[in-house]
Amino acid sequence: MTNVSLTEIKKSYGAVPLFENLNLEIASGEFVVFVGPSGSGKSTLLRMIAGLESVTDGVIEIDGEDVTYEEPSDRGIAMVFQNYALYPHMDVYGNIAFNLRLAKISKDEIHTRVMEAARILRLEDLLKRSPAQLSGGQRQRVAIGRAIVRKPKVFLFDEPLSNLDAALRTQMRLEIETLHREIGATMIYVTHDQTEAMTLADRIVALDYGEIQQVGTPDELYNTPSNTFVAGFIGSPKANFLKGLVQSATENTAIVHVDGAASGAIEVKAENLKPGDHVQLGVRPEEFNLSLGALDESLVLMGHVETADRLGNITYAYVNAGLADLITVQTFQNRKIKAGEEVTLSVAQNRIDVFNPDGIRCSPAKT
Structure with missing residues (x-):
């Protein structure tokens, strides 16, 4: 198994910089996912590791060997x-x-490798078919098989599932996850789909405009996002953001007045805030309690349901509480929530993420 190290990586297009002093360590056998919106630099970063894109400055090491200026075929990828x-x-x-x-490997060795890849990917019964006779998912498995037989040090996946329909994407995610467990290779995977990132990754690298916003496990990015970008990008639906004003603060606790709140000021755990700071409070849709009556919780908002999406046992209600944006609430209530219904929303203060005026997290892990 092989580690990948990126040290002080810089990438510019003329006078326009994309990456500046990027550093990242990927451990042997780790499944790391680069995720971010279009233009975040995730595919460019992958292509630089592959040698398909040049590096302006910095060092790329694979298995302890400097491959910064090596040809793609010499990198073991x-x-x-x-x-x-x-x-x-x-x-x-x-x-x-x-x-x-092409590599002039013996026929016996080729056959052994092809049959082993076919076994892993369940392609044994398809070996005599042409690509035109395969489904999209089967074609993608063949492409992965072509990579497996090379016995690379590192597998690189560049949005491999984006051409598949929803059902096939789910199936292929499971197959790629199983493949990683079986062969234990180092894998780096690029996607704009945060669901793929959450389900596949050992660790996620969240990128935006060429900067790493956070590196961590899926649970770490979901439960303790480092900033408002990560909180808003990771999770589907994304986190709700409420505006607040710090009224008073000690070293680890702040009293915050929340815009639109029916309960007035609330006490939140947050470091390095001072009176007068404008903060944002992040609340995941599943953290809200929804009721037709009054609720005795830390933060209470009142409004009416604009619309509701019922997805089997889960309903997403979009509530107008008089704020700039609708509030998304996830509920498992069996009754049908109707548009126009007056509701009360509440959330316990230990389920709220607090972000300082610069959008950086200043609250501890949720308890």
Whole structure:
């Protein structure tokens, strides 16, 4: 297994910088997902590791070896793209074996590797089919098989599931997760889909405009986001943000008046705040309690339901509480929530994330 190290990476397009002094360590056998919106630099970062994109400055090491200026073929990597790039005139066996034949590996070794990859990916019964006879998910498995047989040090995935429909994406996520457990290789995966990131990753690297916003496990990014970007990007639906004004503060506690709150000021755990600071309070949709009557909780808001999306046992209610944005509430209540219904929302103060005027988290982990 192989570690990947990025040290003081810089990347500029002319006078326009994308990455400045980026540092990242990926451990051997780790599954790391780069996630972020379009333009965040996640694919560029992956392509620099692969050698498909040049580095302006800095050092890339794979398995302790400096590969910053090595050719892609000399880095010990295999890359899987969203475009399967299969040869239509070859069957599945031929597609998987193609790069091995170019490398003049013996026929016996090629056969052994192809059959092992086919076993792992459950392609044994499809080896004689042409790409035109395969589903999208099967084609993607063939593309992954072509990477497996090369026995790379590192697997790189560039949004490999974006061309698949929802059902196939779910199936392929499970298959990629199983593949990682079985072969234990170091894998780096790029996606804009935070659901893929949350379900696949050992650790997530959240990127925005060429900067790493947070690195951590899926639970860490979800429960203790480092800033408002991470809180708003990770999670579906995203966190709600309420505006607040600090009325008084001690070293670890602040009294905050929340815009639109029916309960007045609340006490929150937060460091390094001072009276007069404008803060944002982040509340996940599932943290709100929703009721038709009064609730005795720390933070209380009142409003009416604009609309509600019922998804089987879960309902997402979008509540107008007189704020700039609707508040999203997740509820498991069996009764149907109706548009126009007057509701009361409440949340315990230990379930609230507090972000300082610069959007940086200043509250401890939720209890």
